[in-house]
Amino acid sequence: MDLSTAEERLAREFGAAIRARRKxxxxxxxxxxGMISTNRRFVSELERGKGTSxxxxxxxxxxxxxxxxxxxxPEGPRSSGPVLPPL
Numbered sequence: 001m002d003l004s005t006a007e008e009r010l011a012r013e014f015g016a017a018i019r020a021r022r023k024x025x026x027x028x029x030x031x032x033x034g035m036i037s038t039n040r041r042f043v044s045e046l047e048r049g050k051g052t053s054x055x056x057x058x059x060x061x062x063x064x065x066x067x068x069x070x071x072x073x074p075e076g077p078r079s080s081g082p083v084l085p086p087l
Contacts, residue, residue: 011049019047
């Protein structure tokens with residue numbers, strides 16, 4: 001599956017945020033994998049921006065680490081398009 005440049009950037013940023021939070025909490029990749037019922041390889045790929053096609057485990061990883069998705073990207077949207085109101 002080919003990703004657009006924006007998707008690749010977001011996947012890397014998401015993975016970096018997951019990695020930073022995991023390390024800050026003192027968990028290994030294997031620890032996190034066990035918490036979300038997956039394997040260490042998935043966590044490794046996720047942290048490198050490669051495992052994002054599996055959104056449910058990625059979101060589960062963030063949740064288990066006490067992260068809110070909105071806080072993963074503190075700079076906000078980088079789009080030059082219109083900003084949509086919240087739903």
